[in-house]
Structure formats: C-alpha cells, structure tokens
Amino acid sequence: MELLSGADMLVRSLQNENVKYVYGYPGGAVLHIYDALFRQDKIKHILVRHEQAATHMADAYARASGIPGVVLVTSGPGATNAVTGIATAFMDSIPMVAICGQVAHNMIGEDAFQETDMMGVSRPVVKHNMSIKHPSEIPMAVKKAFYLATTGRPGPVVIDVPKDMTTPTDKFKYEYPAEIRIRSYNPPSRGHSGQIKKAVELMLMASRPIILVGGGVIGGQASAELTQLAQKLNFPVTTTLMGLGGYPATDQQCLGMPGMHGSYEANMALHHSDLILNIGARFDDRVTNATEKFCPTAQIIHVDIDASSISKTIAADIPIVGPAMLVLKDMLTLLAKYKQQPNTQMLTTWWQQINQWRNRHGGRYEVSGSSAIKPQQVIETLYEVTRGEAYICSDVGQHQMFAAQYYKFDKPNRWINSGGLGTMGFGFPAAMGVKLNFPDAEVVCVTGEGSFQMNLQELSTCSQFDLPVKIVNLNNQSLGMVRQWQDMNYESRHSQSYMQSLPDFVKLVEAYGHVAIKVERMEDMKPAMEAALAMHDRLVFLDIYVDPKEHVYPMLVPKASMRDMWLSKTEKV
Amino acid sequence: MMRHIIAVLMENESGALSRVVGLFSQRNFNIETLNVAPTEDPTLSRLTVTTIGSDQVIEQITKQLNKLIEVVKLVDLTEGDHITRELMLVKIRAMGQRREEVKRLVDIFRGQIIDLTNSAYTVQMVGDQQKLDAFIEIVGEAYVMEVVRSGVCGIARSDKTLSI
Numbered sequence: 206m207e208l209l210s211g212a213d214m215l216v217r218s219l220q221n222e223n224v225k226y227v228y229g230y231p232g233g234a235v236l237h238i239y240d241a242l243f244r245q246d247k248i249k250h251i252l253v254r255h256e257q258a259a260t261h262m263a264d265a266y267a268r269a270s271g272i273p274g275v276v277l278v279t280s281g282p283g284a285t286n287a288v289t290g291i292a293t294a295f296m297d298s299i300p301m302v303a304i305c306g307q308v309a310h311n312m313i314g315e316d317a318f319q320e321t322d323m324m325g326v327s328r329p330v331v332k333h334n335m336s337i338k339h340p341s342e343i344p345m346a347v348k349k350a351f352y353l354a355t356t357g358r359p360g361p362v363v364i365d366v367p368k369d370m371t372t373p374t375d376k377f378k379y380e381y382p383a384e385i386r387i388r389s390y391n392p393p394s395r396g397h398s399g400q401i402k403k404a405v406e407l408m409l410m411a412s413r414p415i416i417l418v419g420g421g422v423i424g425g426q427a428s429a430e431l432t433q434l435a436q437k438l439n440f441p442v443t444t445t446l447m448g449l450g451g452y453p454a455t456d457q458q459c460l461g462m463p464g465m466h467g468s469y470e471a472n473m474a475l476h477h478s479d480l481i482l483n484i485g486a487r488f489d490d491r492v493t494n495a496t497e498k499f500c501p502t503a504q505i506i507h508v509d510i511d512a513s514s515i516s517k518t519i520a521a522d523i524p525i526v527g528p529a530m531l532v533l534k535d536m537l538t539l540l541a542k543y544k545q546q547p548n549t550q551m552l553t554t555w556w557q558q559i560n561q562w563r564n565r566h567g568g569r570y571e572v573s574g575s576s577a578i579k580p581q582q583v584i585e586t587l588y589e590v591t592r593g594e595a596y597i598c599s600d601v602g603q604h605q606m607f608a609a610q611y612y613k614f615d616k617p618n619r620w621i622n623s624g625g626l627g628t629m630g631f632g633f634p635a636a637m638g639v640k641l642n643f644p645d646a647e648v649v650c651v652t653g654e655g656s657f658q659m660n661l662q663e664l665s666t667c668s669q670f671d672l673p674v675k676i677v678n679l680n681n682q683s684l685g686m687v688r689q690w691q692d693m694n695y696e697s698r699h700s701q702s703y704m705q706s707l708p709d710f711v712k713l714v715e716a717y718g719h720v721a722i723k724v725e726r727m728e729d730m731k732p733a734m735e736a737a738l739a740m741h742d743r744l745v746f747l748d749i750y751v752d753p754k755e756h757v758y759p760m761l762v763p764k765a766s767m768r769d770m771w772l773s774k775t776e777k778v
Numbered sequence: 779m780m781r782h783i784i785a786v787l788m789e790n791e792s793g794a795l796s797r798v799v800g801l802f803s804q805r806n807f808n809i810e811t812l813n814v815a816p817t818e819d820p821t822l823s824r825l826t827v828t829t830i831g832s833d834q835v836i837e838q839i840t841k842q843l844n845k846l847i848e849v850v851k852l853v854d855l856t857e858g859d860h861i862t863r864e865l866m867l868v869k870i871r872a873m874g875q876r877r878e879e880v881k882r883l884v885d886i887f888r889g890q891i892i893d894l895t896n897s898a899y900t901v902q903m904v905g906d907q908q909k910l911d912a913f914i915e916i917v918g919e920a921y922v923m924e925v926v927r928s929g930v931c932g933i934a935r936s937d938k939t940l941s942i
Contacts, residue, residue, distance in 0.1 A: 324793060329804050333847045336793070353847060388942065389789055389850040513841035516834065 209379040211340030212237035212371035213244075215304065218347035220247050221381040224275050226266075226641060227251070228259035232279025233319060234306030237371035251641065251670055253634070254662040256283050260290020261631050261660070262638030264299050268621045269596060269639045271426060273300035273354045280306040280368075281319030285326065289628060292330035294361040296625025297447060298424055298511075300354035301361035302347075303327075307336070309369040323365050332360030337370045341377040348382045357392025358511040359424055393510060396527030396535060404482070404506045404523045405539045411480035412551035413502075414440045417463065420447030420624065421485015421509060425529035428452065428617040431484060434533055437540060438547050441559055443471040445486045447624040450614035455593070460559065461568070464492035465761045466606040469566035469770060469778075472759065474559050475500055476767040483507045485529045488519040489625070498766035508532050566759065566772055568610060573752065576726040580604060580679045580751040583730065584611035587649065587677060590734050595647040596621060596639045598674075600632035600656030603685035606757040608651045630659030636674040637667060647738065649675045654707055655684045664717035667744050675737050676746045681753040682707060689756045693771075710748040719744040781810070782836050783862060783932045785940050786825040786843060786852040790816050794848040798825060801846065807831065807839050811864075811929035822850065822942070828930050850942055859935040865902070865928040866910045867892075871921045872899045880917065887913045898923060 209217060215238055219227065228251045231239045242250050253259040256278045263274025278287045284305040294301045305327075308317040327334050333353050335346055343366075350362040369375075408414060422431050428451045435442045435458055442452045443463045452459055461468035463475055475481065481503045486492065488507075493499045496518050507514075507521035508529060515524040525532055570581045584607050587595075597612055599605040599622040614620050621639060623631040636650035657678055667674065679685075687702040714721035720743050724733045730749060737745035762769040762777065771777050788794050795814055802809050807829060814825040829839060836854065843849055855862075872880045873896075880899055884891055889903035903913060907930060914922055934940070 325796070328793075328797060328800055334793075387847065390847050511845070513838060513845055517838060520834075 206378040208376040210373045210376050212241040214343040214379050216241040218344045222351050227275045227277050228262045229277030230256050232283045234280035234368045254665050256286035257290050258634035258660050258663045260287050261634035264294045265621045265635030265638035266642050267299050269618050276303040281321045284323040291361045293623050293626045293628040295330045298359050300359040302350045303363045307365045307367040310367040327363045331363050334363035336365040340370045344381050348385050352385050393527045396525040396532035400525045401535045409545050413478045413555045414480040415474050415478045416440050416442045417483040417486050418444040418448040418451040419486025421529045422451035423617045427530035430533035449620040450617040453615040454613035466757050469759050470562040472767045473562045478503045481505050487514040494761045495764045578727050578751045580607045584608050586731050588612045595649045598632045598636035598650045600652040601627045601629045602653050603757050604653045604679040629656040633660050634663050637672045640672045640674045651677050654680045668718045673742050673744050678748050680750050714746040721746040724749045781830050783828050783855040787850045788823050789848040790823040797846050813929035826932050853940050855932045862906050862930050862932040864930050865904050867926045868901050869923040870899050873897050
C-alpha cells in the first residue's frame with residue numbers, strides 16, 4: 206500500500222471521486238494542500254477573487270449537473286467568506302463539499318492567526334461538518350462528505366482540516382474506501398406503499414386538483430416522471446421558484462409560478478383547489494402567504510425526502526417521505542393498474558375556471574410606447590434570442606422575479622438561482638461555474654447593478670480561465686425590489702435603495718479585458734443581445750437601462766391568502 | 779402545550795452534543811432540562827431532553843433531531859409508560875435546632891446526608907422533579923445554600939428499550 210501525506214491523500218481522494226475542478230483560494234493553513242494540487246494534473250484549480258464566488262461556482266455546477274462541486278479555502282477569513290455560499294447551498298438543498306483549512310490542532314482554541322471555529326460557525330448552515338483528527342482519517346472523511354452531500358436531502362458538507370493533518374513528511378497508508386455505511390444515517394429509499402395508494406385514490410377523486418412542483422423534483426431528477434403523471438391525469442401544474450423547469454413551462458397545463466410573485470392563475474387555482482399534490486416543495490413563506498389562510502378547501506398530499514419538511518408550516522393530510530422519482534414511479538404504476546379514471550367532467554369545469562383566470566391577467570405589463578425599456582421585455586427578448594435553451598443564472602431582486610416569470614423553462618437544471626437564502630452576488634459566479642463545466646452551452650447571468658457589484662471582482666477570474674459568460678444587467682439605477690417595497694409600504698421613502706455613484710460599467714468591464722455594450726433604447730436591445738451571443742468566446746456585459754419605476758406583479762397582499770393580490774400598481778383583487 | 783421527555787441515542791463523538799443544543803436554539807425550541815452521558819457501549823451517548831411544546835412543535839423537534847447525522851435513534855418517552863428520575867445535591871444551612879429537623883426531613887424524603895460541617899449538610903436526593911421541588915420548598919429557601927440538579931433521566935416501562 207502506498208504511503209501518502211494528508212495533503213496528498215486529500216487530493217487523491219478527490220481524484221477518486223472524479224472531481225474535475227476545485228474552486229478556491231489559497232492561504233497559510235492550506236498551503237500543503239495547494240502544493241499537492243500543484244504536483245498533479247487530474248484536478249484543475251479555479252482561482253477565484255473572493256471565496257464566496259468559489260462556493261457559488263461549485264453550487265451552480267451542482268444545480269446544473271446534480272454532481273457536487275468542491276470548494277477549497279483557507280482558515281479564518283477564507284472560511285468565513287465561504288459561509289454565505291455554503292448557507293446558500295444549504296437553503297436550496299444543493300450538494301457541496303467545502304474543504305476549509307484550520308490552524309494546527311494544538312493551536313485550536315488559542316486564538317491563533319487566522320483561526321476561526323469553522324465547525325461552530327458553519328454548523329447551522331451545513332448538512333454535516335467534520336474535523337480531521339488524524340491524517341489517516343482523510344480518505345474516509347472525503348468519502349463520507351460526498352456520500353452525505355448527495356444522498357437523502359442533499360446539502361453542503363464542510364471538512365475542517367487542521368494544517369498539521371497535511372504535513373508533507375507525515376505519511377500514512379492510503380486506500381480509498383470502496384463503500385460507506387453510517388449506522389446513524391439511513392435516508393429514505395422509497396415512499397410508503399400504503400400512503401402512495403391513499404394518495405392515488407384521492408387524486409382520482411379530486412375535482413379541483415393542482416400539482417405543486419418544488420426543487421425536490423429538480424434535485425431528485427424526477428421531472429420526466431412528474432410530467433408523465435401530470436399529463437396522464439390532466440392536472441394543472443404550478444412550479445415554485447426552485448421547481449422551474451420541473452415541468453415544461455410552455456405546456457398548456459403549466460400555470461407558472463405560485464406565491465408572492467406567482468401568476469394570478471397559479472395562486473387562484475391553489476386557493477380554490479380541493480387537492481394539492483406537493484412534490485418536493487417545502488411550503489416556504491414566499492409561497493404560502495399567511496399559513497392560517499392557506500388554501501382553505503384543499504387536502505394536501507406532501508411528498509418530500511425530508512420528513513421534517515412535511516407538516517412544518519402546512520399540515521399534510523397524506524405525508525409521503527421518499528425520493529420524488531420513485532414515489533412518482535410508484536404512483537404511475539398504481540394508476541396504470543386502476544381501472545378508474547380521473548373525474549373528467551369535474552376536471553373540464555376546473556380547467557374552464559383556470560382558463561378564465563389565465564385570461565384575466567396572463568402576465569400582462571404596461572409597455573411605454575416610447576423607446577424606454579421595460580425589464581420584462583428584456584427577459585422576453587432574451588428568451589427569444591436564446592430559444593429558451595440557455596442556462597439562466599440569476600441574482601436576487603426584481604430581475605430575478607422577472608426572469609422567473611418571463612423566461613419559460615422547458616427543461617430542469619436550466620434555472621440557477623438562490624431561492625431560499627436570496628443571496629445577492631450569486632448570479633455571476635454561478636454563471637461562471639456552469640460555463641466552465643458546460644463550455645458549449647449558452648450561459649447567461651441575469652443581474653442588476655446592485656447584485657452584480659457584490660461579486661464583480663470575478664471579471665478577473667473570467668479573464669484568467671476564459672469563461673465567456675453573457676451578463677444581462679437590468680440597470681434601473683436603484684435596488685429595485687427594496688424600492689418596490691418602499692413604494693408600497695413606506696410611502697415611497699427610498700431609504701438607501703438608490704445606488705449613488707454607479708460606475709461606468711462599460712469601462713469597468715473593458716478594464717478586465719471583456720466586451721461591454723450599453724443599451725438605452727428598445728430598438729437597440731435585441732440587436733445588442735444577438736451581437737453578444739454571437740461572440741461565443743468573449744464575456745459580454747450588456748448594461749441595459751430599464752424603467753426604474755417598474756414593479757413586479759402580481760404580488761400577494763401581505764398576511765393574506767393566496768387569492769389576495771396586487772395585479773398592478775392600481776389593481777388589487 | 780405539553781411537557782415531553784425525549785431520549786436520544788447518538789454517536790459519542792466530539793461536536794455531537796453541540797449539534798443537538800444548537801438545533802434547539804436555531805429552531806426556537808425550548809429546553810427545560812438536558813442530561814447526557816456515554817452508555818454501556820462507549821461509542822454511544824444517551825441524552826435525555828425535556829421540552830415543552832404543542833404537538834406540531836414536538837413533531838418538528840423529533841424530526842429535526844432525527845435528521846442530525848450523529849443521532850442513531852430517539853424516542854418520545856411521554857408517548858408511553860415511563861419512569862423518570864433526577865439526582866439533586868443540595869447544601870443546606872443546618873445549625874442548632876434546625877440540624878435535627880433537616881435530618882428528619884432528609885429521612886422522610888429518603889435522601890442521604892453525604893457531607894457535613896458544623897453549619898451545613900450536603901444532601902443527596904433522587905426522585906422525580908416534583909419530589910425534589912417539594913423537598914426544597916419544605917426545607918425553606920432561606921436555608922438552601924446551593925442546589926445542583928442533574929436534569930431528568932428517563933426510561934420506558936416494560937421490556938421496551940432504546941438500543942441499536
């Protein structure tokens with residue numbers, strides 16, 4: 206058996222996990238590991254300019270591929286800078302392995318240079334974390350990290366590596382474990398057959414059913430099964446912010462997104478439904494509005510891989526703990542056996558009602574008629590010129606909601622956004638992570654001038670590693686979502702939501718060696734976008750000036766039910 | 779809102795306890811008492827936590843605890859017949875006439891005096907929470923110098939066990 210140092214074991218273990226890229230930033234506590242990386246060529250290290258970006262790159266890769274990304278940062282500030290990205294992955298159940306340096310074990314607790322208790326700091330925002338106590342533990346720790354990150358409800362795992370665990374001269378026998386079993390960890394393998402039978406019977410009796418699709422369908426790679434089930438039953442489908450693409454958005458059964466900025470028809474259909482089949486959505490507060498007023502006539506079937514997501518905010522009538530794909534497969538098998546069909550007559554009436562709701566609003570927005578650009582138009586044009594095929598990596602704010610509403614995702618894993626934590630600064634590094642791993646795909650970051658400035662230093666990383674992402678900056682010269690809330694709830698007192706001293710983005714982007722185009726008139730937008738996309742090997746930043754007064758609608762009325770919405774600045778239902 | 783006693787079997791590893799305690803504060807659950815020690819199998823620790831909450835909150839507590847990677851098994855003892863005990867050590871001022879009276883009270887409560895000086899007794903007492911509360915009340919707070927309680931330990935009645 207081979208003798209390796211802890212640092213070499215760590216790198217070798219990552220190789221054994223078929224890791225292609227590690228996203229990170231070096232520092233004192235991880236120098237042995239960086240030296241081990243230097244002495245091999247199987248794993249490529251992507252040097253970011255801030256550790257947060259490394260986590261978002263790794264995270265976005267996982268969102269697009271289902272495979273966890275790997276982050277490597279040093280102790281202290283390196284690790285704390287990574288926390289936002291780890292928390293982002295945690296809130297959206299994204300697998301990730303983050304390796305954090307630590308001061309030597311005999312110095313832990315002495316407030317040593319660049320020491321932070323990363324085990325303590327990260328504990329509330331990880332699926333699990335572990336600290337290496339002996340170099341020989343490293344292969345098993347890596348194996349365990351990947352296993353935990355990817356199974357059950359996925360999530361980030363942190364490995365805390367004290368510097369003396371990687372000392373080059375301390376060598377130990379290396380063997381990468383072939384398999385792993387953890388007696389205290391047994392993620393559900395399939396749903397309870399009795400519960401699934403009850404659920405199917407309820408589905409066949411429902412007269413006003415709706416399927417609520419969450420991120421669990423994307424993460425659980427169950428969109429094919431879900432689509433099959435929905436179409437077999439002819440049930441309407443609504444996809445949450447995390448579930449976009451879980452069901453084809455251009456299909457007529459799709460009602461769009463539910464919740465705070467959901468479509469009128471999705472929210473109305475949920476409110477009036479008699480059965481909600483929730484697959485992998487966690488009834489987040491941005492979806493449910495006031496929980497006590499949530500969908501008063503609906504019975505709820507809740508399928509989730511995490512038992513604690515069920516009946517947490519909304520009580521389930523039929524809880525089913527299991528992986529979405531297998532539960533849906535079981536449902537399909539059962540449906541094929543049953544002679545009974547869904548109640549066609551009732552469904553026809555239900556669809557008539559839904560189509561009335563559809564016609565009532567249908568994603569309308571006011572177009573100015575002048576050459577001023579509406580943010581919604583930007584997304585619609587982007588959809589058109591990318592034929593709906595692009596990976597859209599969004600930041601957080603109004604532009605995120607516009608992108609979610611107006612870019613119709615027909616495939617899963619194409620919509621990459623920070624849903625749970627709402628991390629501004631996510632979009633650009635996310636686009637980098639996707640582009641790196643899918644170099645032939647069209648990857649677009651939809652952002653705003655607020656979010657973009659939170660990680661713009663990564664323009665430098667894009668030069669170094671040749672990452673020709675396209676950036677669509679919806680520049681409304683203010684923090685749009687904050688401004689919207691201030692307009693609606695604070696009599697338009699725009700406290701700190703106005704971005705004074707914005708940089709000249711064209712000059713800024715050009716300074717990093719990239720291309721930038723400023724767009725101020727409607728007639729210039731589409732040609733600029735086409736020109737940007739035609740430059741396949743260049744990063745292009747489109748600085749698009751949009752109407753700063755635009756609000757996102759529909760918007761749920763606070764503390765009310767799902768049917769209480771603002772449809773425009775003046776129309777409340 | 780009911781008081782529940784949850785017994786948790788978990789890996790005897792560093793950091794495991796902090797995850798349990800952290801979970802309660804992160805998720806705004808309440809801890810009344812907490813008691814933890816290794817079991818006869820040194821790789822396992824057993825933790826007993828008493829908490830108060832609605833059925834929905836208790837359901838979340840057990841689900842969230844189960845989700846912790848190092849938690850092997852748990853049981854809500856209050857769902858079935860169970861026995862609870864708590865150990866208390868209490869230092870009581872005992873001089874002059876009080877000395878005899880305190881001794882008598884300790885006997886009635888079936889406690890033991892395990893240390894004494896000219897002015898004080900240290901008493902050991904085992905029982906359920908109410909019994910220990912009652913002893914302190916009857917001794918009188920003015921005479922109680924110091925109290926240390928272990929928190930509740932619980933076990934199910936009959937042949938049922940919490941083990942792997």
